[in-house]
Amino acid sequence: MREHQPVMVKQVLEYLNPQEGGMYIDATCGSGHHARAILEHTDGKAKIICIDKDPRAILRAKKYLKQFSDSVIFVNDGFENIEQIVKRINAERISGILFDLGFSSEQISDSEAGFGFRQDGMLDMRFNPESPVSAYDVVNSYPEYEIKRILFEYGEMKDAEKIAHLICEERKKRPIRTTRQLADLIASCRKKRGNIHPATQVFQAIRIYVNNELENLKSGLNGALKVLMPGGRIVVISYHSLEDRIVKKFMKSSNKLRMLFKKVIVPDQMEKVINPCARSAKMRVAEVIN
Numbered sequence: 251m252r253e254h255q256p257v258m259v260k261q262v263l264e265y266l267n268p269q270e271g272g273m274y275i276d277a278t279c280g281s282g283h284h285a286r287a288i289l290e291h292t293d294g295k296a297k298i299i300c301i302d303k304d305p306r307a308i309l310r311a312k313k314y315l316k317q318f319s320d321s322v323i324f325v326n327d328g329f330e331n332i333e334q335i336v337k338r339i340n341a342e343r344i345s346g347i348l349f350d351l352g353f354s355s356e357q358i359s360d361s362e363a364g365f366g367f368r369q370d371g372m373l374d375m376r377f378n379p380e381s382p383v384s385a386y387d388v389v390n391s392y393p394e395y396e397i398k399r400i401l402f403e404y405g406e407m408k409d410a411e412k413i414a415h416l417i418c419e420e421r422k423k424r425p426i427r428t429t430r431q432l433a434d435l436i437a438s439c440r441k442k443r444g445n446i447h448p449a450t451q452v453f454q455a456i457r458i459y460v461n462n463e464l465e466n467l468k469s470g471l472n473g474a475l476k477v478l479m480p481g482g483r484i485v486v487i488s489y490h491s492l493e494d495r496i497v498k499k500f501m502k503s504s505n506k507l508r509m510l511f512k513k514v515i516v517p518d519q520m521e522k523v524i525n526p527c528a529r530s531a532k533m534r535v536a537e538v539i540n
Contacts, residue, residue: 255525256283257352257487258517258533263291265510265535266485270295272345275336275477277301277329277470282311284348289318297321299341303328303378328378330466333473347474349486351467351493352527370430375457385456389426394418404464404492405455409440413452429453454490464492471500475507480540483510489530497534507536 256262268274268288276285279300288298300315300322302308308326315322325335329349336344375385388397394414401410416439417426426432433449440448458464474484484507488494494514501509515533522529 254281254283255527256287257350257525257528257531258515258521259284259287261515261517261533262348262485262487263287265515265533266346266348266483268292268296268346273297273299273341273343274345275299275301275332275347275474277332277347277349277474278351279311279324280307280350282314284350285311285322286315286318288348289315289321294318294321297323299323299325299335299339301325301327301329301332301335305379328466328470330469330473332470333476336477341477343479344477344482345479346483346485347478349467349470349474349484351463351487352489352531370428372427373429373432375453375460377461381460383460385460386427388456388460389417389432390421400459401452401455403455404458405451406491407451407455412439458492464496467493467496468500471497475504475538478538480538482538484536484538485533486535487531487533489532494532494534501534501536504536506539508539510535510537 262284266274266288268291270292272292274288274296276288276298279285279302282300285298285300288296298321300308300311302311303326305326308324312324323339323341325339327335332347373384373386373389388400392400397417398410398414401407401413407413413436416435420426420435426435432452433447436449436452437447442448471484471486478484484501486497488497501507511534515535517525517528517531
């Protein structure tokens with residue numbers, strides 16, 4: 251498996267502007283690649299709170315950041331609880347917070363997690379394996395009208411009704427148990443657009459629903475604003491329009507924030523070529539007003 255390449259590292263360091271002695275939060279730690287870049291940039295003299303609700307990601311990050319163990323606090327929780335996390339560990343004066351809302355190569359390639367279709371695995375898609383509802387539950391037991399709503403609302407799919415009906419007809423014959431099974435079913439009736447697999451929007455929609463991603467993002471951003479010190483920065487990297495809309499509205503509507511740029515920041519062409527994960531990335535940056 252190819253090692254995950256973190257997205258827009260140069261821009262993260264430039265706009266988060268980490269300093270020695272500062273306290274930062276990587277709200278979506280993953281395997282720790284952005285956190286490591288911040289620690290290397292500050293010669294290990296910054297402190298980072300690494301948050302991730304996936305216990306598998308926390309284990310990977312602990313290994314990857316082992317040499318900086320004195321500078322990192324790992325928290326297995328969701329960023330929607332960021333305010334409570336900061337209180338719980340008695341952290342003060344948070345200088346900056348990074349949200350990278352994308353997936354790591356490790357997550358996509360983890361067949362047990364069931365996020366992608368490169369590796370066949372059980373339909374799951376839960377960041378937290380203990381969450382009550384999995385992708386399997388949605389696909390195999392939800393009524394057709396509810397699957398249609400999920401696909402339309404979270405996948406922005408014009409053919410949501412058609413795909414929901416297809417899923418419900420297929421599950422009458424046999425349970426849809428694996429990621430490959432679902433992906434092949436969708437591919438049988440949807441055309442491929444460029445390099446994008448026909449099932450991409452379906453997987454996105456179900457994953458967003460299963461993990462309550464959009465509501466959690468709103469909670470996480472509001473919590474971040476409450477814990478940041480004056481002059482502290484929020485850097486958010488999003489990957490689809492639903493996320494970016496929420497981030498833009500939050501930053502523009504808050505009278506406690508100043509957006510550093512009116513337009514989104516995107517990766518340069520070279521990064522898009524080298525790192526496919528960066529192709530749809532959009533960054534927004536805001537600073538807490540003194």
